[in-house]
Amino acid sequence: MAVVLRLAILALLVFYVWHRLVVRTGLRGRARIAATLAVIAVILPMAWVMATGPGGAPKVTGAFAWPAFLGWALFALTFAALLVTDLVTLVIWLGRKALRRPPMDPSRRQALARLTGGALTVAVIGHVGYGVTRVLADAEIVDVPVTLARLPRALDGFTIVQLTDIHVGGTIGAEFIEDLVERTNAIGADMIVLTGDFVDGSVDELREGVAPFAKLRAPHGVFFVTGNHEYYSGADAWIAHFTSLGVRVLRNERVAITRGGGTFDLAGIDDYGGRSFLPGHGPDLGRALAGRDPARAVVLLAHQPRQVHAAAKQDVDLQLSGHTHGGQVWPWHYLVSLQQGGLVAGRYQIGGTQLYVSRGAGYWGPPVRVGAPAEITRVILRSAAG
Numbered sequence: 001m002a003v004v005l006r007l008a009i010l011a012l013l014v015f016y017v018w019h020r021l022v023v024r025t026g027l028r029g030r031a032r033i034a035a036t037l038a039v040i041a042v043i044l045p046m047a048w049v050m051a052t053g054p055g056g057a058p059k060v061t062g063a064f065a066w067p068a069f070l071g072w073a074l075f076a077l078t079f080a081a082l083l084v085t086d087l088v089t090l091v092i093w094l095g096r097k098a099l100r101r102p103p104m105d106p107s108r109r110q111a112l113a114r115l116t117g118g119a120l121t122v123a124v125i126g127h128v129g130y131g132v133t134r135v136l137a138d139a140e141i142v143d144v145p146v147t148l149a150r151l152p153r154a155l156d157g158f159t160i161v162q163l164t165d166i167h168v169g170g171t172i173g174a175e176f177i178e179d180l181v182e183r184t185n186a187i188g189a190d191m192i193v194l195t196g197d198f199v200d201g202s203v204d205e206l207r208e209g210v211a212p213f214a215k216l217r218a219p220h221g222v223f224f225v226t227g228n229h230e231y232y233s234g235a236d237a238w239i240a241h242f243t244s245l246g247v248r249v250l251r252n253e254r255v256a257i258t259r260g261g262g263t264f265d266l267a268g269i270d271d272y273g274g275r276s277f278l279p280g281h282g283p284d285l286g287r288a289l290a291g292r293d294p295a296r297a298v299v300l301l302a303h304q305p306r307q308v309h310a311a312a313k314q315d316v317d318l319q320l321s322g323h324t325h326g327g328q329v330w331p332w333h334y335l336v337s338l339q340q341g342g343l344v345a346g347r348y349q350i351g352g353t354q355l356y357v358s359r360g361a362g363y364w365g366p367p368v369r370v371g372a373p374a375e376i377t378r379v380i381l382r383s384a385a386g
Helices: 002-023 029-052 064-096 106-136 176-185 203-214 228-232 237-242 285-289 305-313 333-339
Strands: 138-148 159-163 191-194 221-225 252-260 263-267 298-301 318-321 346-350 353-355 377-382
Touching: 002 029, 002 106, 002 191, 029 064, 064 106, 138 353, 159 176, 176 203, 176 377, 203 237, 221 263, 221 346, 228 263, 252 285, 263 346, 285 298, 285 305, 305 318, 305 346, 318 377
Parallel strands: 138 377, 159 191, 191 221, 263 298, 298 318, 318 353
Antiparallel strands: 159 377, 252 263, 346 353
16 A cells, blocks of 8 residues: 555656646657656656565665666656746746736746756756766765864874765665775774664675675774664664674763773764664663763764754763765755754764764765765864863
């Protein structure tokens, strides 16, 4: 029943786009046939995935994933652009009616529909094409120096590489991860932290894809916290599997990190929505920080940026998060901002807690990034003592 409902909704959306680009523009003959076939070709791969996938979810890997996800990106952006244009047109029409202006001539309306439809279609194709080139480029290494008042001088310059939001599955596989791991190890950080959303599928489906993560190396260890996509994909199984790869999974707990006689606490909590998926899961920062030494700095790993409000109440010095992809594709940044309370990418200060939100090294769904380039984050801890 859920699959039928989703396909019915999709059919309505497709009809709107087709009607707007084909019928309202007055296309005839071969042009009408070509435009109709183009709309069908763009959405058909994703429609097939929704019809045949478990629960109708867009879950697909391999070569078929590329046309499915790219088609979805083209369709979704076209739909959104046309909808906004039509809403503006409606406001203008209502304004003209209120002012008792004569209605627009039908031929002029058709010409306007052709102009806006054609211009928006070309713009969306260029938008997505540019976004694909950004995805295929190497993630940039972003240096983030952070001064912590309670960090001992002995730990000044301690480096943490943060990887987040990789989303193995779909169009991301072992080759992508091999290269990412090699580039990460080459940085030579003191510690590597993985802040969730590393998989889109079960352990059995993605075992080979995630295998290169076993090669991550850092003197003070590799640590992981769950994201929402781990819960979509069977969090308990993934926690066990990442542990088998030599990665320390932090579940509402902390560890002491010591170098040269100086120490800070590294804490990690479950994803914001974890308790909705599995009993005994969900963030518990109080448990993670219970019995802490108040003189020590605390660096917290929490997948979703909005978890920083709890961190600020617990006197956490720094929170490292991901989840947002920096918005991934403009203009979806605005929706992400609403969902995370304005915390999309980069640095923030919430009370006494500093927050850094990484744009992530992978992507979710469409292999497209616009206005939010992928990053490998290198956090450089600085002591206020100099």
